[in-house]
Amino acid sequence: xxxxxxxxxxxxxxxxxxxxxxxxxxxxxxxxxxxxxxxxxxxxxxxxxxxxxxxxxxxxxxxxxxxxxxxxxxxxxxxxxxxxxxxxxxxxxxxxxxxxxxxxxxxxxxxxxxxxxxxxxxxxxxxxxxxxxxxxxxxxxxxxxxxxxxxxxxxxxxxxxxxxxxxxxxxxxxxxxxxxxxxxxxxxxxxxxxxxxxxxxxxxxxxxxxxxxxxxxxxxxxxxxxxxxxxxxxxxxxxxxxxxxxxxxxxxxxxxxxxxxxxxxxxxxxxxxxxxxxxxxxxxxxxxxxxxxxxxxxxxxxxxxxxxxxxxxxxxxxxxxxxxxxxxxxxxxxxxxxxxxxxxxxxxxxxxxxxxxxxxxxxxxxxxxxxxxxxxxxxxxxxxxxxxxxxxxxxx
Numbered sequence: 217x218x219x220x221x222x223x224x225x226x227x228x229x230x231x232x233x234x235x236x237x238x239x240x241x242x243x244x245x246x247x248x249x250x251x252x253x254x255x256x257x258x259x260x261x262x263x264x265x266x267x268x269x270x271x272x273x274x275x276x277x278x279x280x281x282x283x284x285x286x287x288x289x290x291x292x293x294x295x296x297x298x299x300x301x302x303x304x305x306x307x308x309x310x311x312x313x314x315x316x317x318x319x320x321x322x323x324x325x326x327x328x329x330x331x332x333x334x335x336x337x338x339x340x341x342x343x344x345x346x347x348x349x350x351x352x353x354x355x356x357x358x359x360x361x362x363x364x365x366x367x368x369x370x371x372x373x374x375x376x377x378x379x380x381x382x383x384x385x386x387x388x389x390x391x392x393x394x395x396x397x398x399x400x401x402x403x404x405x406x407x408x409x410x411x412x413x414x415x416x417x418x419x420x421x422x423x424x425x426x427x428x429x430x431x432x433x434x435x436x437x438x439x440x441x442x443x444x445x446x447x448x449x450x451x452x453x454x455x456x457x458x459x460x461x462x463x464x465x466x467x468x469x470x471x472x473x474x475x476x477x478x479x480x481x482x483x484x485x486x487x488x489x490x491x492x493x494x495x496x497x498x499x500x501x502x503x504x505x506x507x508x509x510x511x512x513x514x515x516x517x518x519x520x521x522x523x524x525x526x527x528x529x530x531x532x533x534x535x536x537x538x539x540x541x542x543x544x545x546x547x548x549x550x551x552x553x554x555x556x557x558x559x560x561x562x563x564x565x566x567x568x569x570x571x572x573x574x575x576x577x578x579x580x581x582x583x584x585x586x587x588x589x590x591x592x593x594x595x596x597x598x599x600x601x602x603x604x605x606x607x608x609x610x611x612x
Contacts, residue, residue: 480519
């Protein structure tokens with residue numbers, strides 16, 4: 217059965233010279249003297265001009281889809297073209313496969329009038345064979361890459377599973393170690409404070425003060441270990457209640473004034489009048505404010521001040537804590553809220569740090585569906601912001 221199609225010879229300007237075959241009955245449009253760009257549908261004019269330009273520049277053009285009116289119906293045909301002896305041989309068919317078969321049929325024609333067509337159709341067939349070979353090569357390479365990707369994904373999943381297991385073991389170990397250390401450390405701290413009240417000899421008091429301060433740091437460190445192990449194991453639980461965030465902040469400021477006074481640092485807290493109620497875990501949010509304010513005192517220079525304020529928007533209650541310390545370098549900001557990460561900036565009073573305080577604060581605020589961020593400038597200080605949802609609650 218003969219494959220339906222159109223076979224044309226055009227001059228280098230794209231005008232049709234001869235119609236060697238017309239199985240679609242488009243002779244009225246595709247007739248000698250008519251430019252190919254006019255013979256196709258007007259929507260395909262641009263494609264026809266590009267197709268002819270490619271024929272002139274490349275000597276061939278393949279797999280161009282253009283619309284043609286066939287029996288008063290718009291049909292999309294696939295056009296191929298080759299340049300031969302200052303003319304264009306153009307073949308059009310329903311599909312690439314039909315065009316291939318049409319080329320094969322042309323090769324079987326034996327009269328002298330179509331010898332040129334036979335040579336061109338052979339070139340068509342060779343091109344299509346090369347095209348299929350390239351497509352198969354691309355497909356094989358794509359399958360190889362896909363298999364490699366699947367293997368890498370399986371390996372990655374295995375590694376992630378192993379990391380999760382190791383992280384769980386680490387959190388369990390941290391929790392157990394911190395829990396076992398807490399009681400003896402509290403005992404050392406309590407007895408050192410008792411002896412400081414009883415002993416008057418300055419030399420002995422100096423030793424006891426070292427024991428007391430070191431014990432105090434170790435107790436805080438153990439508490440941080442317990443907190444981070446609970447957070448990373450997904451066991452952070454919030455006891456939500458209606459609370460006044462201004463009262464909570466005042467309480468934290470009062471507790472930290474003693475430390476600030478030792479460094480001659482003034483804490484200026486000027487909250488708005490009235491109350492700012494929200495829903496949250498009072499103990500956990502108090503820990504957040506303690507960590508942020510404690511961080512400001514730690515890095516504020518002696519004799520400076522820390523400004524704190526509370527603003528309310530329609531959606532959030534926002535606490536700001538501004539110090540006038542050395543600021544945070546750009547390379548430290550990205551890891552500021554990560555566990556066990558420490559800034560390259562030194563505390564002004566030589567205070568020690570576990571690298572967990574801000575990480576714990578960030579996770580607690582995140583659990584409250586809030587935000588914690590910093591604005592900083594090296595040499596000018598830093599301002600930390602704690603934003604919590606302004607959820608309404610009825611306060612008895």
